Amino acid sequence: MTITTSLTTPLVAIVGITGKQGGSVARALIQSDQQYRIRGITRDVSKPAAKVFAEQGVELVQASLTVGNEEAAKQAFVGADIVFGVTNFPEHLDAGREIAEGKLIVDAVKSACPSLKLFVWSGIQSITELSGGRLQDANFFDSKAAVTAYARASGVPLAVVSPGYYMTNIFNAVSSALVAKGDGAYTFGFPMATTTRLPFADIPGDYGLYVRAAIERPEFGAGSELRAGTMCDLGEAMRELSEVSGKNITYEPISVDRFLATFPFKPLAPGLSHMYQSFEVNGFHGRKEPTEPALLGRKPKSWKEYLEGLGRDEVVKMLGLESK
Incomplete structure (x- = not known):
């Protein structure tokens, strides 16, 4: 597919386009037989990975989606029909910060995208909930699950795509x-x-297949959960x-x-x-199997x-x- 600039096609905003998950989402949509406008959000548009996407027609927006940058976050999402959101726990190892930044993304999307068709969130199960409270403080599992719950309660049209084991x-x-x-x-x-x-998953190579399915397959979309690996x-x-x-x-x-x-x-x-x-x-x-490969654009590795x-x-x- 050639990325288009036609205003009649959906605009997909991808958080962290130079990262493993965001980059995979962008590549999967570029390879789709459907047409999209793609906007990549990154803190540094000068990165080599960002330039590769720019050469393919991706619109790049430089923004830091951190607490204190709420207005810049809203501007990054203006006009988007579809948004992929992810947070980066390994960068800071702070569950509270991850929750705050995830909520910031949800709030910015809800405010800036009145015609939003789908918010795809990279979420995972809460280990505290799965264990009935026996196992707690399970790092990013619980913090990402908290953002999922917040997004669901916010009323945005939500699909959750769990990444699997890297x-x-x-x-x-x-x-x-x-x-x-x-x-x-x-x-x-x-x-x-x-x-x-x-569920072993090649995140850079295959994660985007699941996000693409969440966007394109009629059996998914808002209210769906997909599981990679x-x-x-x-x-x-x-x-x-x-x-x-x-x-x-x-x-x-x-x-x-x-x-x-x-x-x-x-x-x-x-x-x-x-x-x-x-x-x-x-x-x-959470005792659920990965999404069927037959529902994806190709078989994952x-x-x-x-x-x-x-x-x-x-x-x-x-x-x-x-x-x-």
Whole structure:
């Protein structure tokens, strides 16, 4: 598709267009057989990623969607028919700030877009609610869920697209916690059973497929919830990682106490331990399966397909095992 400037086509405003989720949404809409005007909102229009989209016809708006910038936020959304919203918890690790910025986006969209057809929000389940209050302070799960509840109560036409488990997070976790067992063998583990199934998702490559479906498919739209990812249990994930990398890596679950003692970034450890305990019982999407691939523009990649696309050398490099 060629991005159009025709005023008769829907204007889609994408928050964080240079990020993993926002960029994926933009690429999915550019590849659609339907026509859109696309506005990308970013804090820095000079970024190389922003320039790539500008060259394809995307309108870029520079705005910081933070508390204190309410008027600039409203201006960024003026005239939009469809909005994709996301917040960036890893940037600051502050649940209160994430909630405030998510509410700011909702308020700005509601104020600036009187003809809004759909607000697509990158939301996830509340682990506190899923556990009946047993597991609390689960980092961004609860803060993003709070924004979902606020958006729903605001009356905006809302669709929620849950991103699934970032495939890149496996590399971050494995590379920092591999245990050498000798003879070239390694183990890795979370405080979750080997049979725990997670919806692995290539966010930059595939997340936008789900947002596009929320916008284009008649069975979705306002009131719908879509869930990204392809299911794989942790034991199988390590077997496939071993197969593609050529390294002998086995999944061995660890206790919560060991995780808390060994996780390098202590402020996040308690929340992450609650997150993993919830995954084991309730799954990532709250015991719900990912959205059917047949409803998407194309089939999303499985974990093994993602690894094979990277290739052995890149996988080994991402694991930090080039010289081992």
